Amino acid sequence: MPAPIRPWIIRGSLFLALVALICIVLFAVFTARAMREAFGWVDHTREVQKELAQTNLALADAAALARGYQLSGDTSFLELFEPSLDRVATGLAELRRLTTDNPNQQGRLAEIDPKFQDLAARYRRRVEDRRAGVPAAYIEREKRLRDEIRQLTAAMADEETRLLEGRVRRAEGESDRAVWTTTGAVAAALALAGTAVWRLRHAWVARTQAQEAMERALQESRDLYNHAPCGYHSLDASGRFVQINDTELRWLGYQREEVVGKMRFSELLTPEGRRTFEEAFPRFRETGEVRDLEFDLVRRDGSRFRVSLSASAQRDAAGAYVSSRSTMFDVTARRSAESRVQEMNGELTHRAELLEAANQELEAFSYSVSHDLRAPLRHIDGFAGLLSKRAGESLDATGRRYVETIAEASRRMGRLIDDLLLFSRTGRTAMHHERFPAEALVREVLAELKEEMANRPIEWVISPLPEVSADRSLLRQVWVNLLANAVKYTRPRNPARIEVGATTDEGRGEQVFHVRDNGVGFEMAYVDKLFGVFQRLHRADEFEGTGIGLANVRRIVLRHGGRTWAESQPGEGATFFFTLPLTSSSSPFAPA
Amino acid sequence: MMAAVKTILLVEDNANDVELTLAALQDSNVSNAVDVARDGAEALDYLHRRGPWSGRTSEAPVVVLLDLKMPKVDGLEVLREMKATPALRHVPVVMLTSSREESDLVRSYALGANAYVVKPVDFQKFFESVQQLGVFWALINEPAPAATPNPEEKP
Known part of the structure; x- marks a missing residue:
């Protein structure tokens, strides 16, 4: 699972890298300017030193020319004497200009100037003296002035050198700082750019993975689309196939190349189907949906099959019908x-x-x-x-x-x-269902049978009976028949014992009633005949009867939706069962 | 007193039933004459005094013992017409029939029958039933006066 791509991190990293780069450029510009300034000062110092040297040289020339004329009297020496002095004056002026921002140097120049004027005056006097024929004397004072000037210019040169060194050191420091700062900034920019690149790579990986997952999902969808048990197709606005799945192609018997972009859906319809379609289409256009439209389609071989089609319409932003997608089932x-x-x-x-x-x-x-x-x-x-x-x-x-x-x-x-x-x-009378206690009905019937039981020792065991929902008069016939039968067939017993009871079978949803006697019973082989019309298991001279009672019981119970059956062993007595549905509100055996 | 004794009309298509009914009535204390109509059409002729009975001078019968199932016009139709005829509507009608069918009972009473008797198969019981009927309707029951007005005349 690739980490989520956070575009703001990438954007942030790239922005910071850009800021770093701008800082580097500004720093470089700033540093270059500082360097250029430092180099300018080097030139300046050289100029000052050169000027100092030339001025000294010009002064030395003037001294030498003056002495040479004095010694030789040759006037050719004088040709260059005054220009040398001028050169010194010019040099001093130039120096003054060059060092206007330095009060120390200006101070020294101010010291030099009177000494130079003094010295120049002495050199001129010596020339005048020679011209006038006054004996020349080497005056100690000139030498001292010259030394003082030399010292001052040397101090000036020293100062310039010192200043230059300081400036170069400062420029170097700045350059170093620029190098470090630039290095740091470049490193930061690289780190930020790296982060961005890493993030981008990460994003790219995630995107690739997502793309692969999408590809797989798409493949799966395509597989499902093609192998679905129903037909899928999409039509453009003119009803031409844009897409169709394998299932539908198989049904139709066409190849995809024959259908997509070439055939119209209407070409597959029978005239009747076309009518069905034309009827349904306006509503489809309106509601954008059609459901379970049934019609015949014609296969490539001309045979037909019945389909049920559901479709939905696709619309453009303006709401105009663009295409339709349909699902259909072969309902043949x-x-x-x-x-x-x-x-x-x-x-x-x-x-x-x-x-x-x-x-x-x-x-x-x-x-x-x-x-x-x-x-x-x-x-x-x-x-x-x-x-x-x-x-x-x-x-x-x-x-x-x-x-x-x-x-x-x-x-x-x-x-x-x-x-x-x-x-x-x-079997024919209408049934009137009502709820009443079964026990009351049983007691009522027993009272009725009293006459038949006269002088009979009968032990009655009547368990509590539930409330039932039934036709009272019909159910009364059931009890009359079952109880009279029990009384009749226990006639040889002394005492006779007759039990009446009920249980509830929740599983089958019924109440099961039973009447058990210790009478003569019957053979289970004949149990099927027991509930038949006019079926008797005893001779009329043994036990009177018409053989209709139990048939009636069965018919009434059936009409109430219940069942009847009996269990017995000859000589051991018999038990008759019947059931009533727990909620017998209506009976499936309603009268015709 | 004898002139005032009204007749009993027995409407019965079966000759055996006629004979048994007559034997039962003869055997009882009922002294009323019994006239017999053999189907519904004849019964209506008798009651309306027309056709073969146009010369009848006796009063309306004290009771009509009416069988249900008869050829031509059945008992229910006779009953309907009697109850729709002002002069006959007060004549008591006893349905005397083999049918215990609920629908027959319901329709009979709906049309205004005064009693409904199922003929018992048992001779003794049949005898007793017919005799009791004769005694009740001919002797015990007080018939409506001849000129009893109709409480609601049909429009």
Whole structure:
């Protein structure tokens, strides 16, 4: 992970380096000027010393010329005598000018001047004396003046040398300081520039790494783009392909070179698809989006396939439509699955309708059959009754038994038909759900069965029962049947024991009720027949009944969305179970 | 007293049921004459005194024992017309039928039936039912006066 690039550090470093460089240049300029000044002073000192030497020389010339004329009388000596003195005067004036800024030198020159005037006067007198013929005498005073002047000029030369040395030393010091300062500044500039360069290098590395990462990400995106399970493409404003992924190319059967920049999307549409598109396009332009547009596309080989397309529009800064990006799915398989599901649904609905019709027909049939059967039965019983009433006396015992059997058989058939009617009705009557305590209902039913239990030793064990949501009158039939059955089939037991209880099965979301007896029981092999219509496991002369009760129980429980089953061992008693959904607000077995 | 005894109208298409009902009524204390109509159309003729019954001079019946399912005009239609006819609307109508069907019960009472009796299959019970009906409606129940005005005349 490269350190973050901080541009202000680089900018700062470069700025400081620039400042350092400017300082170096200024310093160099300053130092050069100081040096030039120092060298100017060297020239000045040389000039002063040269002037001093020439002045001394001119004075020496004047002395020598004066003495030579005195000794020889040759006037040729005089030719150069006065110019030499002038030269000395000029030299002194020049020196005065050269040393105007130095009071010491000016002071010395002021000392020299009267001595020179004095000396020059003495030299002239000597020349005059010779001309006049006065004997020449070498006067001690001239020699002393000359020495004094020489000493003063020597002191001047010394001073100049001393000044020069000081100035050179100062210039050298400045030069040294300039060298050090420059070196330091250069070092600082180099360090700063180095920092900047290091930073830049660092930044460059980071950028390279970022670029590589981006390259990889781009590669990955491209890979995902191309191998996605859906088609992707981008179109320019004229609808021409700008980009398309491999998946979509594969679907269409084209090569990328044939499509990108060459084909328009509309070329792939069927006339119908083009209409779909033209209808959707204005809205797309307006909202910038289209979702799940379904239409057919034409492959290169002319075959068609169904796609679902979603697209978004790209706009420029002015909001004008520039291009579109689309995602699409091949929905051919889904479509065929859908149509298959639809077909199957249709078939199911049709079958359900047929079943419903058949069921209704059956109900109507059983209803009318029951009714139509009741009338002749009533007549059989009625006329058998009338017969015994009118002719009873004249019949013998066998005859009376026959009439009685006729009546009894018809009554039994009447009960069967009544039960069948009841059964038919429990399947058809509208259900009215209400919440009530199951225990109260059980107690109510028990009170009703009292007559059948008269003089029977029955031990009842009734556990607390929950509140239920059900059709009260239908559920009452369930309890009547189950409890009456328990009472009936425990008839040989002394004492009979009948348990009623309930448990809650949270997992299945149901309440499980049971009625357990210690009666005659049944063989589990026949358990499947138990809840069938007119199915009996005992002969009528053993236990009376029509075989419709448990069928009714099952039908009612089913209509409430519950289940029924039973467990038993012959001679050991039986347990009957039924369930009700914990929230049986509506039943899937609603009446037709 | 005998002249004041009104008839009982039995509307029943089944001859066996007619015979059993008549036998039961004969066996009881009810002395009222019983007229029999064999279907709904005949019952309406009887009640409106028209067709074969145009010469009937007796008063409106003390009770009509009306079967539900009959050819031509069924019991419910007879009931509807009776209750819609001012002169007949006070005549008690007892539905006497094999049907215990809830829809039949509901429709009968909705049309203004005064009672609904399911014919028992058991001869003894049937006998008893018919006799009790006869006794109640012919002897115990006080019929409406002949000129009872209609509380709400239909527009």
